[in-house]
Amino acid sequence: MGKHIVVIPGDGIGREVTDAAVEILKKTDEIYHLDFTYEWKDAGGTAYDKYGVPLPEETVNACRKGDGILFGAVGGDQWDHLEPSLRPEKAILGLRKSLGLYVNLRPVKIQDSMIEYSPLKPEIARGTDIMIVRELVGGIYFGKRCESEINDGVERAWDVESYSVPEVERITRFAMEAARKRHGHVTSVDKSNVLASSRLWRRTAVRVHDEEYPDIQLDHMYVDNCAQQFAIHPSFFDVVVTSNMFGDILSDEAAVLSGSIGMLPSASIGKETSLYEPIHGSAPDIAGKGIANPIATILSAAMMLRYSFNEDRAADAIEKAVNQTLEDGYRTGDIYREGMKKVDGEGMTEAILQNLH
Numbered sequence: 327m328g329k330h331i332v333v334i335p336g337d338g339i340g341r342e343v344t345d346a347a348v349e350i351l352k353k354t355d356e357i358y359h360l361d362f363t364y365e366w367k368d369a370g371g372t373a374y375d376k377y378g379v380p381l382p383e384e385t386v387n388a389c390r391k392g393d394g395i396l397f398g399a400v401g402g403d404q405w406d407h408l409e410p411s412l413r414p415e416k417a418i419l420g421l422r423k424s425l426g427l428y429v430n431l432r433p434v435k436i437q438d439s440m441i442e443y444s445p446l447k448p449e450i451a452r453g454t455d456i457m458i459v460r461e462l463v464g465g466i467y468f469g470k471r472c473e474s475e476i477n478d479g480v481e482r483a484w485d486v487e488s489y490s491v492p493e494v495e496r497i498t499r500f501a502m503e504a505a506r507k508r509h510g511h512v513t514s515v516d517k518s519n520v521l522a523s524s525r526l527w528r529r530t531a532v533r534v535h536d537e538e539y540p541d542i543q544l545d546h547m548y549v550d551n552c553a554q555q556f557a558i559h560p561s562f563f564d565v566v567v568t569s570n571m572f573g574d575i576l577s578d579e580a581a582v583l584s585g586s587i588g589m590l591p592s593a594s595i596g597k598e599t600s601l602y603e604p605i606h607g608s609a610p611d612i613a614g615k616g617i618a619n620p621i622a623t624i625l626s627a628a629m630m631l632r633y634s635f636n637e638d639r640a641a642d643a644i645e646k647a648v649n650q651t652l653e654d655g656y657r658t659g660d661i662y663r664e665g666m667k668k669v670d671g672e673g674m675t676e677a678i679l680q681n682l683h
């Protein structure tokens with residue numbers, strides 16, 4: 327039976343990178359007979375300009391009906407002055423929340439052929455293969471907040487970080503299951519030396535582990551230490567499970583270990599539907615120039631095939647084509663070095679298509 331894919335380009339480079347990923351999906355469909363259909367929907371600043379809201383109801387409804395969602399990026403300076411509920415970022419936050427996408431998988435793997443592009447020394451970078459499991463619908467992102475209150479003439483704003491036991495249980499279980507299919511090692515990252523929500527996080531992770539996953543090696547790390555361990559000993563990690571906020575920050579750091587944020591895909595997984603998006607944003611500084619690296623979005627499409635459609639063979643084919651293209655020396659500006667074949671986004675996509683069998 328065919329699959330219906332909802333494509334949400336969003337803003338900035340979102341259009342060009344989702345166009346690239348759809349081209350790859352179409353060729354994959356031709357080769358593996360997957361019978362995909364597509365539907366394009368608006369979100370972000372682009373939707374605000376058209377409809378006055380960043381996340382039209384119609385977009386959410388289409389996502390609910392789709393078999394998979396491919397998302398580009400949202401945001402841009404021209405919308406930064408809007409009140410918080412109308413900002414483009416509200417679109418992706420609203421989709422995550424309303425679709426119940428509680429897990430965000432962000433895999434960071436440094437290929438041997440890309441080792442010299444890592445900002446780390448090769449001997450440190452080699453062997454890095456981390457699966458970040460970020461909690462995506464709780465924590466400070468969705469806690470109570472106040473934009474401004476004035477007491478005794480002093481203005482203050484606040485955001486509350488909170489986690490419930492069931493929220494931590496389900497994300498911990500997801501991380502443990504992921505580790506069973508990988509190297510059996512989970513590092514839970516928190517700030518339990520300071521935060522109450524982190525203390526609940528840690529003791530819940532320990533209990534879930536002891537009761538249900540004694541076969542997995544579980545260790546704990548404070549987030550500040552984790553940030554430096556990523557830079558000095560990244561190959562220590564297998565699965566990293568952490569809160570929404572810590573996961574956001576750590577995944578940008580981890581992304582760049584592999585050379586460029588333009589290469590890191592992600593899957594946001596819920597019980598009914600899942601959304602696939604690059605971890606980078608709308609990159610206003612390079613938007614419209616055609617030079618964005620499409621690889622993160624193309625690999626996100628591969629994750630869709632793997633996690634939503636159980637089409638491992640087709641997903642493997644896309645990942646292989648990307649690796650081959652990098653080995654062939656094709657480079658967008660963000661990963662360019664002298665002597666390599668410099669291409670724009672379309673050139674990179676074309677080279678990947680050629681390697682896709």
Ligand code: NAD
Binds near residue numbers: 339603607
């Ligand atoms: P960004 O990820 O958009 O850009 C950071 C830097 O990385 C920029 O120099 C950019 O040119 C570069 N970069 C990003 N993707 C690239 C690609 N595919 N190829 C080559 N270079 C790439 O982050 P930012 O500048 O902090 O944010 C810009 C806007 O995007 C903001 O409005 C922010 O809120 C939004 N944002 C959206 C998402 C999302 O939609 N999921 C994620 C992050 C940021």
Ligand code: IPM
Binds near residue numbers: 415574
């Ligand atoms: C990401 C982004 C989003 C986040 C923003 C755009 C709301 O940075 O997907 O990493 O903070 O989750």
Ligand code: MN
Binds near residue numbers: 574575578605
């Ligand atoms: Mn982020």
